[in-house]
Amino acid sequence: MKEIANPYKPEIATIEDTWQETYGDRAIKTFKVVLDDEEIRENWSHRPGQCAMIGILGVGESMISISCSPTEGKFLRFSVMRAGKVTQALHELEPGDKMTVRGPYGNSFPVDDWKGKNILTIGGGIGQAPLRPIIEYVKANRADYKGLSLIYGARTSADLCFKDEFKALDERDDVNYHLSIDIEEEGWEHYVGFVPSLLMEVDPSPENTIAITCGPPVMINFVLQNLKELNFTDEQIYTTLENRMKCGIGKCGRCNVAHLYVCKDGPVFSYATLKSIPEAFA
Amino acid sequence: MSEQQFEPSVIAFLCNWCSYAGADLAGTSRIQYPTNLDIIRVMCSGRVNPLFIVNALQQGADGVLVSGCHPGDCHYMEGNFYARRRFTLMNELLNYVGVDAKRFNMSWVSASEGAKWKDVVEEVVENAKEAGPFEQFRRNKINW
Amino acid sequence: MERMKIGKEKFGDFLAALDKQLYAPQKVGETLRFVPITPEDKLDLEFSNTTVPPKSVLFPQTETLYRYELGKTDLNLPDDEAEKVLLGVRPCDARAMAIVDDLFSWDYNDPYYQGKREKTTVVGLACSDPEVNCFCTSVGGGPASTEGLDLLLTDLGEVYLLQPLTEKGNNLCREAAEVLEQATEEDAAAAEKLHQEAAGKIVRKVDTEGVTEKLMELWDHSLWQDLSRACLGCGTCTFLCPTCYCFDIQDEAEGLEGRRCRVWDSCMFAEYTLHASGHNPRPTVRERTRNRVNHKYSYFATKFGKIACVGCGRCINLCPVNIDILNILAEVIKEAI
Amino acid sequence: MNNKPKIGVYVCHCGINISHTVDVEAVAEFASQLPNVRVAREYSYMCSDPGQALIREDIKNEGLNRVVVASCSPRMHELTFRKTLAEAGLNPYYLEMANIREHCSWVHGDREKATAKAKRLVAAAAVKARLLEPLQEKEVDVEPASLIIGAGIAGIQAALDIAEAGFKVYLVEKTPSVGGRMSQLDKTFPTLDCSACILTPKMVDVASHPNIELLTYSQVEDVSGYVGNFDVKVRKKARYVDMDKCTGCGVCAQECRLTGRIPSEFDEGMGKRAAIYLPFPQAVPAKYTIDPERCLMLTRGKCGKSPKCVDACGTGAINFEQEDEIVEFKVGSIIVATGFDVFDASRKPEYGYNDYENVITGLELERLVSASGPTGGDILIGKGDDAYVPKDIAFIKCVGSRDKSVGNEYCSRVCCMYTAKLAHLLTEKIPDANVRVYYMDVRAFGKGFEEFYDRVRREGVRYIRGNPSEVFKRGDKLVVKAENTLTSTPVEDEVDLVVLAVGLEPRRDAREIIDILRLSQSGDRFYMEAHPKLAPVDTATDGVFLAGCAQGPKDIPDTVAQAKGAASSALVLLSSGKVKVQAQVSHINEDTCRGCGYCVEICPYSAIELVTVNQFGHEALVARVNDALCKGCGACVAGCFSGSAQQKSFMDGQILPQIAALGVMR
């Protein structure tokens, strides 16, 4: 079996650090992990937008977006929402514990094609995780891009991920961000309402801009409508799709939207591709 | 298992109020019995899901015992009556598919029956011994 | 290599001459499926087709990806596969292998499938008695189609005619040269005649011309609701389809050992696409049935240029509520015009 | 919040009790290797103060969040160690015990095998500990009031006791008067006190006690809630007489067109009353009631030109417009004291109760001998001029008791003695009477009973052992046909009166209360106590108690004793003011519950009900557990096919790994 590379065989990785992003039933926890095998660690390269299959031996695997940019260092970050059996078990892990990682999988944001453009990310809830690497990537290669704007919302302020990182952006004048929560809260200085309305409020210009959105299906649907209203063309809009995945390599079958495999042909799609594909927004 | 005598593994589910207490009494009375039987405590024999038996056989038990209060003495009044029905059915099913009838046992042992508890353990362990190592659908016997 | 033949009574010798793991249809429970045999085992190839297709050998229903000790992180991969011979595969099922090969080798190679596939020689048996729901001829195959096969047998009554098709097939004939005889022209002609007769017995047909596009046109058509409504969402039509290969990966523990394994899965199961959030992009049998048919006749065709159905008829024969893929296709063709 | 389980395992030597057979060091060493185990220690006495301190310190210093104690039986020290955890700030339910003393070191001699077993038990405890969830122990306040249903001697006594203790009592009686069966009795065995003399003062007390709200002629309609917090709805039936105005003078009854035409319940139908009536002279409250099923005004809407009662009543108390009234209140505990009915003698047709007027029941005879009875205490059989005083009198015992053919296997406990009492009273009233008693056995088990029985026999009452097969008429006489089983001789005994010592049965309307309070019935159909020996006044429903014959046949002293027991049980609740509810209760996952109701049927405590919920716009039935009612048996869990019902601390997900640990460890 050694002859052909075995894409099902994961690497063992050690958790270096964890943060609790949000709390509650559907808490989100971020893991910073480092692959154990030195050679593989050094040779590992992923691109913003890709995913990896992470898991625990004896429990199972889950496909999770890599939420860091390769520019950040020789480690990986995953922000995991607690939902099923595997993510529940993942949430129990602490620094020093092992997990399995295989990947990176899927296509990525065409960051090279986007050079010289304004980048606008529109995220909701855990949907910010796949957007974070693109933000970090642009920050790291700041000269290659023009404006960088972030729109991000969650149900309540406690449900926002990466809070400290947003705060840190206050220090920079080359990034601007807009936060929202659904319901009024005391001490909240930002927008109150849903992300699609915040988008209209921010009213970004489509001029030389790429809009990337990720979040719950309902949010995406409204964001798409609003982007159209703001005169973004289909080619300017990108989204990442999340379907159930088991293999990550275009075999197991379940992530398809029509003839596309989200794990291979996605997860990043331009709206121009998706809009003709039934089931893409089911 | 060649030379050595076969030491069966028996998993027992005992209700807290009668059988578990009976087993405690056997302990306080220093009544000696075989070590093959391990107890899982539940509050009532009515809590024992008959599918636990199937699972125990899958996971390595050679014999299983469910023990509760005598009919009419259930701490929760009716729990053991439900248990009796359920296990009567499960027992029939196991026999029917050809699992040795000796593997599944049920008993009523009260809090004062330390001596009976010993008899039950001995009988159940002996039964499991006679039935031999369970291989019919043990999980780790599967090979591929 | 040339066509050979062998007397049926000597077929055991043929098998004995091959130093390989042999798989042939045998009755397990009440139905036929491919299981390991020895040359001494009685072989009975007089059947229309096995209930469980031979994919169960190359893509077993449960396959260990690797084992580990619970609590540890060393991964033990399974051993290399032994050389195998699959005996008595029907041409439709062999074609299915050729189709599935594309899937398991695009982009990433699947080492488990490929590992078995490469070590396996597929010996087919031309089909002489198609069932009522066989429609291989409509989807590019036929009772004596050779795609996916290494060697084709034709039952000539007293003897089997052997027609090697690939190097692997040739090798088999070489290894067993001692017991084989050269076939004659007449044998070949007799076989040809049988093949044609068999093709003539196929009664169900479908015109697949343009069906790929038609299916996409009818995405929201009411026929999906009407024709799927009785579906029970059982996995029969997919589990037993020779071109269905969906799988799930699960961790299981056996005693102190754990393993990650893959198991057959089915797009007809409701939880197949169910997200952990509770959202399901294919919430009812309508979407699932549409996906099954579309996948075979449209998506796969778009991606790999082939229809992923070989017309074996199993899904029609075995569907408990008579959901009939030919009937669906017929409706699609009718509605699309 | 998932926290990573960090388990501390503590293996106890128990002096040498454990360590002499189990290699505790080896067990601790083994435990330290188990998944998620942070520390594993052994110690001489885990339950001692220093032992517990060890655990507390580790919880603080090592950040432990689960604890396994391998020591004696959890039945012994689970609470101790739970407290230890709580003291260290950990949820007490993060504790799991491995019983390596009673179930291991004390019952095994082979050190090697015992050690191996101890390891398995510890491993199983550790995997379970890993999966434990924190549980909250809840307390609920108790409403300082009690509902008592039934105002016989049991209900009266319980009401007085509770009221005396300073708590509010709602005493609900179905009939127009309190008193119950005891008020129908003449004298009471074995001391022959006059029933009315000892009962009436209590009846009056009950009516006048400031803490008792008496609701006669009322019925409990609905009870919801749970221990400490029952919401009660009572229907006060319309009496058509204004209680405030009625002085109890009785002229209305004299005037009533139906006077003397309606059989009196109190006199067992032997006396007659009017449609407006007082059940008996000493009735409490002494207010009249109109029988809505008989009153001409109420049944036909017309009573002559105008109702005579209305005309007669000086205070204008009669009001045909009166309507039923619903009273609602809250109580913390409930006592059911609804008593009994006597066996319906017509169900034994061979004794001719329906056919011959000189076949009567014991209760009817009670009325006959009573000075306040229909004959003023004269023993007269038959009506008017034909009435005669019987001379030859036969009692037949065990009528409707100990009799499978009528479905009553039980002994009614009072018939032997009331027969003796009535036989005595007959010999007193009819000096030349010739009384015999046909019996199967004589059960004179109570205090002073045997002595009384002896006295009656000495007074000349003949006891003939034999169960009569038939009573029939021959000429003027009744013939009791039997076999004297002591002499094996057939008997045909000619008598003037046959008295059937009918047994006690559950109230015919017992079901009503069962449905309202979700009680169970025992095999004899009386209300079932929580435990026949140790909780004879409790029921499966917390906060609901039984008193008197509602629970099973008994005599007055036992009734009163039980009433006092029930009262004190109720008082325990009321005076403590709080009740703890189980923490290890069942819980239902409403997303997966299929609403089949199996759990609802199974739960012995009626803790589960089906509720309709909205699931994505569709209505769905799902089960819901009332934590305050659930006792944590888990019977519902094993009966739930969908695995939706789970008992906290005993979940499938916790037990299956235990099984695996034990199975795999071989």
Next chain:
Amino acid sequence: MVDLEKLRTVAKETISRDDVKYLIGWRQGTYGFRVTPCFIEEPGEAEQLIFSPLCTNNLASYLIVTEKLPLPRGEKPDTRKVAVMVKGCDSRAVVQQLIEQGIKREELYIIGCPCEGVLDLKKVEAKFPHILDPVAAQWGKDKIIFQLPEGVVEVPREEVLAQKCLDCRDPNPVIADITLGEEIEAWGNGEYQDVKELEAKSAEERWAFWEDKFSSCIRCYSCRNVCPMCYCKDCILDRLNPSWIYRSTNISENTAFHLSRAFHLAGRCIECGECERVCPVDIPLMKLNQKFSKEVEEKYGYRPGIDPEAKPLQSSYRPDDKEDFIL
């Protein structure tokens, strides 16, 4: 026998009612002897309906498996009645579903079809292979009359009837709002011959029998999905947490699955035989189900799906239940 004219008239009337959503019945399938369940929403469609020995499907299953899509906020669910055609056995499923509150009586309109036994397609298709054109069948006296393409053929009923029908004790619907056709005299004897034969064998032989069968199971769960009594929203067989049974197919998990399935149907299986019929690998599931039918009848005098007022077997008990196996 049910008259087709009458059936269709009744169906039309039913579906025309305002309080009826749709009607579930049978119609001729796509080829040969096949029949398929159909959902009639318009009176016109009622012409498709048939009732014949080919109508094996237990339509009661659809009363509970029908998937409900989330309703938009504010929209009221359609709670009109579903009309369903039931044979005797199917009607027992309805009764048992009512007992278990899977459905509400007021949301049902039950059209009873007294049934003289349906066919075992495996037997029929073996007898008449390769038939493409739709075939009709009807009941004759002790025989089945087929309209084959080559003409009318009569076959003795024992040769083609499903096993469950040969032993049927409930040919008449036990619950119905309207019954088509005359009541039929029951012929089954309730002797559980099949079960007894297997019981008479040794434990080794019994295991050998079941091991062979269980090991052939592909765990497609058709048997579960078709069963009118299997309607958990989240079956424990699929559940991962806790995982009762692994998804891998081998004798261990397969046996555990079969024992669990059978046990969950103990005292609930109404012997419609659908599970066995749909099993693609022909596992004799009725031999398991019938074992329980026999035991609950013998031990508890219980037959599921007969009395809508009865308590479910497994959520009730009698203090004097037999307990001869208990130590």
